[in-house]
Amino acid sequence: MRRLGIHSFVWTDGQSQEGLERALESSARHGYRMIEFAYLRPERFDLDRLARIARDHDIEIVVTMGLPADADVSSTDRDAVARGTALLADAVRAVRDIGGIRLGGILYSRHGKYDRMPTDDGWKNSVEAIAKTAELARDCAVQIVLEVVNRFESNLINTTAQGLKFLRDTGRDDVFLHLDSFHMNIEEPDPAAAIRLDGDRVTYFHVGENYRGFLGTGTIDFDAIFRALVEIGYDRDIVFESFSRAIVDEGLSLACGIWRDTWTDNDPLAAHARRFIEMKWDEAQRQKLTLASA
Numbered sequence: 001m002r003r004l005g006i007h008s009f010v011w012t013d014g015q016s017q018e019g020l021e022r023a024l025e026s027s028a029r030h031g032y033r034m035i036e037f038a039y040l041r042p043e044r045f046d047l048d049r050l051a052r053i054a055r056d057h058d059i060e061i062v063v064t065m066g067l068p069a070d071a072d073v074s075s076t077d078r079d080a081v082a083r084g085t086a087l088l089a090d091a092v093r094a095v096r097d098i099g100g101i102r103l104g105g106i107l108y109s110r111h112g113k114y115d116r117m118p119t120d121d122g123w124k125n126s127v128e129a130i131a132k133t134a135e136l137a138r139d140c141a142v143q144i145v146l147e148v149v150n151r152f153e154s155n156l157i158n159t160t161a162q163g164l165k166f167l168r169d170t171g172r173d174d175v176f177l178h179l180d181s182f183h184m185n186i187e188e189p190d191p192a193a194a195i196r197l198d199g200d201r202v203t204y205f206h207v208g209e210n211y212r213g214f215l216g217t218g219t220i221d222f223d224a225i226f227r228a229l230v231e232i233g234y235d236r237d238i239v240f241e242s243f244s245r246a247i248v249d250e251g252l253s254l255a256c257g258i259w260r261d262t263w264t265d266n267d268p269l270a271a272h273a274r275r276f277i278e279m280k281w282d283e284a285q286r287q288k289l290t291l292a293s294a
Contacts (some may be wrong), residue, residue, distance in 0.1 A: 005034025005239035028057035039065035066111020073129035180206035199232025
């Protein structure tokens with residue numbers, strides 16, 4: 001594990017400069033070295049100031065997002081695909097301008113439940129849009145990672161295997177996967193086996209409980225997940241993600257179905273998450289050494 005991070009929605013709904021600055025400071029206070037912001041619109045926020053605060057606290061910035069329906073790059077509507085491609089380009093530049101290292105999330109489709117099956121043409125449009133975005137991202141020193149999400153948040157990439165096929169279709173070696181234990185718990189028959197499919201293409205990992213609350217209090221087998229990450233030699237970033245009605249962006253609440261408080265006090269949540277992730281990581285590392293010496 002390179003850096004341990006936390007999603008900014010643990011601290012703020014992301015609607016104000018003050019909230020984002022508080023999120024950076026709170027993350028640093030709890031010992032996190034990375035923060036994940038939702039899509040930042042340059043016209044609304046002082047990106048230079050956020051970049052300075054992040055540098056002062058030795059925190060790396062990652063930005064994730066999903067596309068709106070009218071900018072769905074997996075659409076067969078050329079205008080929608082063009083809007084989505086332009087939106088992705090703007091996002092890449094915003095990540096560059098804030099000093100961020102990565103753009104992830106549901107970059108390849110609309111974020112939300114579809115009422116139809118995906119189409120071959122839509123898949124091709126999405127592949128082309130992501131390949132074009134990756135070209136710009138390379139010039140901006142921004143890594144592109146595609147989040148594999150559950151069936152209620154996209155109809156295009158719901159499993160690691162689908163994600164790997166999408167990467168192959170882009171024809172690029174600089175587009176990677178963003179896996180998430182919450183989504184894998186819904187879609188993968190064996191999340192640990194999915195992690196092992198092609199570890200070199202996974203460069204970002206979300207740790208979240210099945211109900212979005214305190215880690216270790218739900219049904220996800222984190223022992224198996226961390227063992228798989230250690231087994232593939234995962235040495236990239238891990239970020240804790242948790243959503244509650246107590247603090248949530250309204251758009252995310254609608255897209256992800258955050259209808260209740262899964263927690264009400266973010267400080268103990270963040271402190272517990274850091275301890276839990278570090279504990280599980282250390283346990284998996286020790287188990288690997290024990291097996292190697294047996």
